[in-house]
Amino acid sequence: LGCIILARVGDVRRFSDKKRFVAYCGLDPVVESSGKGVVSRGISRKGDGVLRRAFYLAALTAIRVNPVIKRFYEEHKGKLKGRKLIIACARKLAVITWAVLYYNKPFEADE
Template sequence: IAELGDVNRFDNRAAIVAYAGLNPKIQQSGDIDGLHLKISKKGNKHLRCLLYLGAQCNYRLRKEDPLYEFTKKKRQQTQCPLSSKAAYTASAHKLLVIIYSLCKNGTLYHS
């Protein structure tokens, strides 16, 4: 949370996701629509790293947590399953949105 600073300076969750560099990078050329293949990595590198490590530790240690279920679902989806790194990155994105909403609303996390 120290890497985020005051969350009230962000208008919405898209702004805080972009600040962390976890927003999708759109690649497009000519008539081809944009593909969301990678994250932009244009934000706070330390925050992105901490969120990734938090998502990774959560998956390894907290088997009953909803974030664990989200990561597991991303890795085992039948159509286009994600690698472990991509699933952890998706979980880091979700973790950041959860942190933002908890700080913005002033509530506590209950899994």
């Protein structure tokens, strides 16, 4: 995953916030709103497909071995199902990746 991020993204500091990085990865949610309510339509898929797939596959593993992603998965299991839940985990992993690279600090699970 690290090699793919370096090759596809380069310097992560060019993304001023996590939302822009997540959108570049193609993992940002599409939300439609009207007068009556808000509906989620999945992910935008406008970003880099290689990064999106890499984070998706990394999330599949992280759900089993990473305590932070595993806890996130367990907390959201009732609300989301199947691929939507895995995509949410992939997005969480992308946000963690952005923070580690942007702030140049090692990941600490208690943050």
